[in-house]
Amino acid sequence: MTETRRAGWLFVTPIGLLYLLILLAPLSYFLLLSIFKYSAFEMYLFEPTAENYQRLLFDPYYRGVIYRTLRIAATTTVFTLLVAYPLAYFLARYGGPGRGVLMFLVIAPLMSGVIVRTYGWIVLLGAEGTINTALIWLGAIQRPIQILRTEFAVIMAMVHILLPYMVFPLFSAIVAQERNLEQAARTLGASNLRIFLEVTLPLSRPGIVMGSVLVFTLTAGAIVTPQLLGGKEMKVLGILIYDLVLTTLNWPLASAVASLLVLLQFSVIVLYFRGARGRAAA
Amino acid sequence: MTQHRSSHRFTRRQALGMGAAGVLGAGLPSLASAQAANEVRILFAGGTWKDWYEQSFTNDFAAANNVKMNWRTGLRQAPLAIAQRRRPQWDLIHINQTESAQIGTMGILKPFVDAELPNLKDIHPSFKYEFLAGKIHTPYGLAVNTKRITRKIDSWLDMWDPAFKGKVAFPQFSWVGEEVFHAVNQVLGGSEDNVDPGIAKFKELFKSNGAILGNNVEHAIQLLSTEEIWIMPLFSARTDQARAKGGPVEFIVPKEGGLSWIWNTGLIANRGKASEEMAAKLVNMTLDPERQIAFSRRTGYPPTNVKAMKNLPADLKKLEISDADLEAYGKIQRKFDYMTMFAFKDQVTERFNKEVLA
Incomplete structure (x- = not known):
């Protein structure tokens, strides 16, 4: 083993052990639990069963929860990307003295807890909230419209909450681009739109992939925001796990849901990275 | 300023011994807690409820008994107590009568008995259950x-x-x-x-x-x-x-x-004598009439101790509950x-x- 290789292993070992301890061990535990039989008084019985996965995959109610979670996660990812890209582009290309302040403003929402930010959205979106009051005052509507307790409210709040997770990977990707490439394209007669579509955007792909993976996985596992802004029908996988663990005490089924969520998130990450690598190679 | 550096160096055998002791200590908390109850580990609700509880009971309790309060806060704590039922890690759990009956029957809680809780005899019968007596009635x-x-x-x-x-x-x-x-x-x-x-x-x-x-x-x-x-x-x-x-x-x-509803902390079983005694001492304090009046003033809920109910100060008279009220409140439950x-x-x-x- 070369000196460099040995040093490499030395650096990787502590984090590897940490992952083994805090990620793989609990993951293995709930994977195991997911194939045990539920019992109200014993929590679970050591009797292997496929019942939990059958219930999850073949019951229309649980299938609906899975579809809803994926739909919200995908929509949030797309909208966050659409909002974050121009912002990241501006931050990367704008070299003025205010850039630090703008960067701070992007990070600022992360300095308050997710519950505080979500309650802020309740104040804004409620029937008696700021938006409805303003619209009535402007004469645009006669009576409050239903914004709160809709999927739209959840997606809007998730986009706001997760914006920094998309902006910073994009910013890193855009700021690392060679500006000469754009100048070369311009010299060869390309329009601004074509330069963006064929040079800037493809070179931003690593940032897009990283930001999208972060936003997708965080949205798919979200609990607080969908629960507070989504209303009674907004059952997503995160809320389902929370309820099954804390209220129903059906841990085997909760473990099956958690395993499925991890599998879905992992599949999306693999597909995303594979797709991005494929396109880069092409 | 002089800096002191320990000249003691650990041998490999000593280090291994300390490691083994650490593992044993982590794995057998009940044994460790039996040696000296220098902390009370409590599963509790957060927010204002915890603030009021600290102000009314635990701040004074910790100082008087020279113990440290170790908190874990959240709305539903019973699942954790159930998960740890074979090797409990906490002394007390904030709970209501429904959950106390359920997890008590599973052997997770100790029954409330007069011998361990001298103030229990003064609690109104409506607020006494096998595994819990309310410090408050909501x-x-x-x-x-x-x-x-x-x-x-x-x-x-x-x-x-x-x-x-x-x-x-x-x-x-x-x-x-x-x-x-x-x-x-x-x-x-x-x-x-x-x-x-x-x-x-x-x-x-x-x-x-x-x-x-x-x-x-x-x-x-x-x-x-x-x-x-x-x-x-x-x-x-x-x-x-x-x-x-x-x-x-x-x-x-x-x-x-x-x-x-009645709320208090249930006594988690199998925690070792010293820990269980210290936990019972705190629960007994929550059943004390004077302490309950102080807690009622903060929360706006009636006390459960008969002496406290009879001696409510003028500003808390509105919290007085008649037998008819009691009958009406608990009728379904x-x-x-x-x-x-x-x-x-x-x-x-x-x-x-x-x-x-x-």
Whole structure:
């Protein structure tokens, strides 16, 4: 083993052990639990069963929860990307003295807890909230419209909450681009739109992939925001796990849901990275 | 300033010995706690409730007994106690009578006995259960916006009035909704293992009358104080807090009976003698009349100790509860069969999610 290789292993070992301890061990535990039989008084019985996965995959109610979670996660990812890209582009290309302040403003929402930010959205979106009051005052509507307790409210709040997770990977990707490439394209007669579509955007792909993976996985596992802004029908996988663990005490089924969520998130990450690598190679 | 550096160097054998001791210490907390109870490990609710509890009990308790309070806060702590039942890591768990009966029967809690808790004899019989005695009594009924609802409200079933469409809230099952659902189900003739009447009725409430879910105390207060909701099941003092925040709401005890919650910390079993004694000492303090009056002043809820109830100061006289009040508050809840409720928890929750909420 070369000196460099040995040093490499030395650096990787502590984090590897940490992952083994805090990620793989609990993951293995709930994977195991997911194939045990539920019992109200014993929590679970050591009797292997496929019942939990059958219930999850073949019951229309649980299938609906899975579809809803994926739909919200995908929509949030797309909208966050659409909002974050121009912002990241501006931050990367704008070299003025205010850039630090703008960067701070992007990070600022992360300095308050997710519950505080979500309650802020309740104040804004409620029937008696700021938006409805303003619209009535402007004469645009006669009576409050239903914004709160809709999927739209959840997606809007998730986009706001997760914006920094998309902006910073994009910013890193855009700021690392060679500006000469754009100048070369311009010299060869390309329009601004074509330069963006064929040079800037493809070179931003690593940032897009990283930001999208972060936003997708965080949205798919979200609990607080969908629960507070989504209303009674907004059952997503995160809320389902929370309820099954804390209220129903059906841990085997909760473990099956958690395993499925991890599998879905992992599949999306693999597909995303594979797709991005494929396109880069092409 | 002189810096001291230890000249002691550990040999490999000593290091291994310390490692093994650490592993044993982590694996056998009960044994460690039996040697010296220098801390009380407590599973508790967070927010204002913890602040008031600290101010009324634990700040003084920790100082007087030279112990450190080790907290873990959250709404539902019973699952953790169940998960750790073979090797408990906590001394006390904040709980109500429903969950105390359920996890007590599973052997997780120690019974409340006079020998360990001298103040227990002074607690009103309505607030004493096998595994818990309330430090407080929290009456539960309907919070009603009296500005928007002018007709008389005196029944749980008033929530179904079409005039309140879109203005009704019901607590989440993960909060206290499960018990309130069972209460209404019983009013409708159902039982813990027959929830058909409740499911059918609540389907109407959510589908036809546009009810929404209240997630917790803060959410309920926000819904009522902004008048987004006009009627919902709630605790008496939390209704007062919603009124203080601008919501024109009053607390009503329905004629079918309200719910009579009692809250305190249950004594977790198998924690070792020293820890269990220290935990019991703290619980006993929560049953003390003077301490209960101080807690009542902070929370706005009536005490459970008979001496405290008789000696309420003038400013707290409004908290006095008559025998008739007691009868009305606990009318439905006293009939609950907690273990049947527990056995059917999974099925009832799933039916509620699928048939009522979806």
